Amino acid sequence: MSADETDNQGTSDEAGSEGATGVTRRGLLKNGLAMAGSVAAIAAGAAGSARADDSQPYSPLYAQAGDSVGGRKFRAWVSRGEGPGRTTLQELALRPIGGRQVVVRTEAANLCYTLSPAMLGIVRQFQGPQRPLTAQQRARRDRLNNMATIQGHGGVGIVEAIGPEVRRVKVGDRVCVSGTPQCGVCYACLRGRSDMCQFLGPANTPEGMTPVADMRDGTPVYMNSQIGGFGEYMVTVEEWVVPIITKAPAAHLEVACACTSVAGLGATTSQGIAVLPPAAKVAVVGCGPLGLSAIQGARIAGAKMIIGVDPIRVRREAAMKVGASHVLDPNEPGDVVDKVRELTSEENPSIWGGGIYSAPFQDGGADFVVEAAGGEWLPPALERGPDPTGLLPMQQAYDMLHGTGHAVLTSLAFGNLSFNAGVFALAGRSVHSGQAGGCSPLRDIPKFVSFLDNGSFDPTPMLTAPVPLEKVLDTYQEVARRATILAVLVA
Ligand SMILES: [Zn+2]
Ligand SMILES: [Zn+2]
Structure with missing residues (x-):
C-alpha cells in the first residue's frame, strides 16, 4: 500500500x-x-x-x-506538460484535509538545483550512457508530467491545520518540511536508516500522489514529493514534518534546513552512515550548497584539515569563509587528486608511532571525503568544471581516500562509474550511499537548527538574496546555470 x-x-x-x-x-x-x-x-x-x-x-x-482550510485560496508555482513554459504561478483553492495531512504556511523554501528541469522544462545537455526507458516507464513519466504539480521539495513554515490523526505537530508549531520523510516504523527506519524511509518511494509516483488543491478550472493539483514549497502553503503528511523551536529569521533558518544543507550537515555530523572522526583530514568535492554545508559540518565535527574543491571562484571563496582550510580549482593544471594526497600526507613517517609508512597510506589521502559536485543541467554561467556529467568528480572523491578512508556521496551524477576491482575490493576505502547524507530527519534537523542558533553554522556566505514568490521562476534561470549559491524563496 x-x-x-x-x-x-x-x-x-x-x-x-x-x-x-x-x-x-x-x-x-x-x-x-x-x-x-x-x-x-x-x-x-x-x-x-x-x-x-x-x-x-x-x-x-x-x-x-479538524479541517478549517478547505476552499482557502493561495498562490503557488504549478508545473504541467513539457518544455519551457510548463511552470506558471496559479491561484489555487485548498482541498479539505484529513488523516495525517498537515497544512504549513510557507515561510521560506530553497530553490534546489535538482528541480531545475522540472521548473524550466529543460532536458539536460550532458549525460553519461543510460538505458532507454521502457514503454511502461515512458507512459508513467508522461502521466506524471501531465499532473499539475506544485514545485519545491521542502521548506520551513508554521502549521496552519492538521488532520485528525496527526500527533507529531500541532497548529501554530514552527516546522521544517523535510525533503526526506521519517515514519519510524518501516523496514528502513527500524534498521537505523531513516534516510531511506520507504515513505519516500511512492511520493513521486502517479499512484502515490493525492490532490491537495484545485485550479480555477477544476484541475486537481498535487504536491511535488508530497511536500511542495514554492507556494503560500505546503500540504504534506506527518512523516515529512519536523518540529523546530527557534526564533531564527526564515531565510537563515531555511539555509540550515534546506535539502542540500540537511545532506551536507548530515554526511558530516549525523553519523548516520559514516562517522567523521575528530581531527580528520577532510576533502569536499563541490562547493555548492551541499558542499558548503558539508564544510561547515566538518568544521563543527572538529576536522583538522578541510579541502574544498570547486571550479567556480565565488564558491571557493565561500568555502574559505565557512571553514575550509584549503581550496583547489580542478581546472588548474595538475591532478586534483594528487594535490589532495600531497596536502594530506602526514609528516610522521614512523610505522611504529602512528605515522604514514607503506601503501595504501604512503601517498597521503583523506580520512573522509564528501562528494557534492553533481552533473550539469545547463552549461554554468560561471566557471565550468572538467566533466559536465559529474562522474569525474565522483571518481576523484573515491581516489582521494587513503586505506580506511570513508566517502559519502550526496550528489546526482549522470552515467556509470568503473573501478579497479582490486582497489575497490581490498584497498580499505568505504563508500557510503544514502539520502540526506544518511541523517535521521527528526533527530538531526533540530540539531542543525541548534548549529544555526549557537552560531556554529553560518548561513550568510551561502545565501543568495532572498527571492519573493513572484520571482521564483526567473531566479531558476540563474539557479540552473549555477550563478547563485543558495537562492531562497521568502514568502
Ligand atoms: Zn533538493
Ligand atoms: Zn520509514
Missing part, C-alpha cells in the same frame, strides 16, 4: 478504533478538568485552539483541529 493510500484510508477510517479511543480519552480528560473547575480551559480547547493543549503532547484533543 502506498503512503497516500494510507492517508486516504486514514481519512475515511476516522470513526474507527482511533476515533473511538479518542472520544473515550477526551471524555475522561474533560471530566477531569471539569472536576478541577477548569471550565475556561475546556472552553478554550473546544474553540479549536490546539495550542491550549501544550501540556498534553499526545492528547486526543489534537483531533479537534
Whole structure:
C-alpha cells in the first residue's frame, strides 16, 4: 500500500478504533478538568485552539483541529506538460484535509538545483550512457508530467491545520518540511536508516500522489514529493514534518534546513552512515550548497584539515569563509587528486608511532571525503568544471581516500562509474550511499537548527538574496546555470 493510500484510508477510517479511543480519552480528560473547575480551559480547547493543549503532547484533543482550510485560496508555482513554459504561478483553492495531512504556511523554501528541469522544462545537455526507458516507464513519466504539480521539495513554515490523526505537530508549531520523510516504523527506519524511509518511494509516483488543491478550472493539483514549497502553503503528511523551536529569521533558518544543507550537515555530523572522526583530514568535492554545508559540518565535527574543491571562484571563496582550510580549482593544471594526497600526507613517517609508512597510506589521502559536485543541467554561467556529467568528480572523491578512508556521496551524477576491482575490493576505502547524507530527519534537523542558533553554522556566505514568490521562476534561470549559491524563496 502506498503512503497516500494510507492517508486516504486514514481519512475515511476516522470513526474507527482511533476515533473511538479518542472520544473515550477526551471524555475522561474533560471530566477531569471539569472536576478541577477548569471550565475556561475546556472552553478554550473546544474553540479549536490546539495550542491550549501544550501540556498534553499526545492528547486526543489534537483531533479537534479538524479541517478549517478547505476552499482557502493561495498562490503557488504549478508545473504541467513539457518544455519551457510548463511552470506558471496559479491561484489555487485548498482541498479539505484529513488523516495525517498537515497544512504549513510557507515561510521560506530553497530553490534546489535538482528541480531545475522540472521548473524550466529543460532536458539536460550532458549525460553519461543510460538505458532507454521502457514503454511502461515512458507512459508513467508522461502521466506524471501531465499532473499539475506544485514545485519545491521542502521548506520551513508554521502549521496552519492538521488532520485528525496527526500527533507529531500541532497548529501554530514552527516546522521544517523535510525533503526526506521519517515514519519510524518501516523496514528502513527500524534498521537505523531513516534516510531511506520507504515513505519516500511512492511520493513521486502517479499512484502515490493525492490532490491537495484545485485550479480555477477544476484541475486537481498535487504536491511535488508530497511536500511542495514554492507556494503560500505546503500540504504534506506527518512523516515529512519536523518540529523546530527557534526564533531564527526564515531565510537563515531555511539555509540550515534546506535539502542540500540537511545532506551536507548530515554526511558530516549525523553519523548516520559514516562517522567523521575528530581531527580528520577532510576533502569536499563541490562547493555548492551541499558542499558548503558539508564544510561547515566538518568544521563543527572538529576536522583538522578541510579541502574544498570547486571550479567556480565565488564558491571557493565561500568555502574559505565557512571553514575550509584549503581550496583547489580542478581546472588548474595538475591532478586534483594528487594535490589532495600531497596536502594530506602526514609528516610522521614512523610505522611504529602512528605515522604514514607503506601503501595504501604512503601517498597521503583523506580520512573522509564528501562528494557534492553533481552533473550539469545547463552549461554554468560561471566557471565550468572538467566533466559536465559529474562522474569525474565522483571518481576523484573515491581516489582521494587513503586505506580506511570513508566517502559519502550526496550528489546526482549522470552515467556509470568503473573501478579497479582490486582497489575497490581490498584497498580499505568505504563508500557510503544514502539520502540526506544518511541523517535521521527528526533527530538531526533540530540539531542543525541548534548549529544555526549557537552560531556554529553560518548561513550568510551561502545565501543568495532572498527571492519573493513572484520571482521564483526567473531566479531558476540563474539557479540552473549555477550563478547563485543558495537562492531562497521568502514568502
Ligand atoms: Zn533538493
Ligand atoms: Zn520509514
